[in-house]
Amino acid sequence: MSDTTSEVPGSPEPASDQSTEAKTVLVIEDEQALALGLRDALEYAGFRAHLCFDGGAAAAAIAEHSPDLLVLDLMLPGKSGLDVLRELRAAGNKVRVLILSALASEEDLLAGFQLGADDYMKKPFSPRELIARVEARQKSMETAEQEDQQQRAAQWERLRQHRASAVARQTMHRS
Ligand code: CA
Numbered sequence: 602m603s604d605t606t607s608e609v610p611g612s613p614e615p616a617s618d619q620s621t622e623a624k625t626v627l628v629i630e631d632e633q634a635l636a637l638g639l640r641d642a643l644e645y646a647g648f649r650a651h652l653c654f655d656g657g658a659a660a661a662a663i664a665e666h667s668p669d670l671l672v673l674d675l676m677l678p679g680k681s682g683l684d685v686l687r688e689l690r691a692a693g694n695k696v697r698v699l700i701l702s703a704l705a706s707e708e709d710l711l712a713g714f715q716l717g718a719d720d721y722m723k724k725p726f727s728p729r730e731l732i733a734r735v736e737a738r739q740k741s742m743e744t745a746e747q748e749d750q751q752q753r754a755a756q757w758e759r760l761r762q763h764r765a766s767a768v769a770r771q772t773m774h775r776s
Contacts, residue, residue, distance in 0.1 A: 604677070624651040624739050629676050630658050630701060637665035639672065642728035643735065656680030660688065661698070670738055673708055673718075674701045681713065685708065686716045697738050699731075 602620040626648045630636040635650045643650035653662035657679025665669070675682035686698060693776055700713045719741075720734055 605665065615771050623647060623649045624742070625651070625666055625671040626670045626672060626735060627651045627653060627662060628672045629653045629656070629662070629682065630672065630674040630679065631655065632674075638728055639731060642732055646672060646732045646736070648735065654678075655686050657684065658683045663694070668696060669742060670697045670699065672699050672735070674703075676703060683712055683716065684711060686718065690716050699734055699738060699741060701726075714752060732772070 626643050628636050628639050628643070629769075630639065630652070631654050633643070633654060636654065639654055640650040651662065651666045651668070653659055656677035659673075659677075659680065660775060673682045673686060682700065685699075689696065695717070698713075698718045698720075700710065700718045701724060702710060702721055703724040713721065719738060722734060724729060
């Protein structure tokens with residue numbers, strides 16, 4: 602997270618701003634041709650994209666890349682996408698998740714949403730459609746970040762007022 606509040610007024614914009622702002626997407630998908638196509642499409646759309654082909658390697662890949670968004674296939678070798686998601690949530694990781702499902706099984710999708718998946722796409726889909734979904738998720742992430750900042754600012758303001766009134770009370774008691 603870049604700290605814009607401490608910026609010196611009038612200082613030039615950092616040249617690498619765009620690259621540091623790029624969201625990271627981790628695609629966990631064992632169909633390599635599909636995964637490689639998604640990586641190209643994501644990078645073309647300005648995201649940083651990483652690939653993982655095995656459910657058993659997902660946790661390590663997530664730890665390595667700390668993605669802003671997971672694109673998660675459900676049917677994976679090593680470990681199912683649902684198990685990957687279940688373990689992630691059990692560990693307290695709240696990363697946004699877009700599920701890819703070839704099963705078109707409502708039960709699996711329902712289980713995914715109960716585990717906090719944010720969106721899903723049924724295969725087959727076009728990369729363009731996926732990019733649209735990912736960009737929509739990114740927008741909602743940015744909105745959530747802005748709301749977080751506003752909430753923090755409001756909390757600080759309440760804290761400041763609370764302290765000010767506490768100091769005022771102390772002063773009254775002393776006098
Ligand atoms: Ca698969």
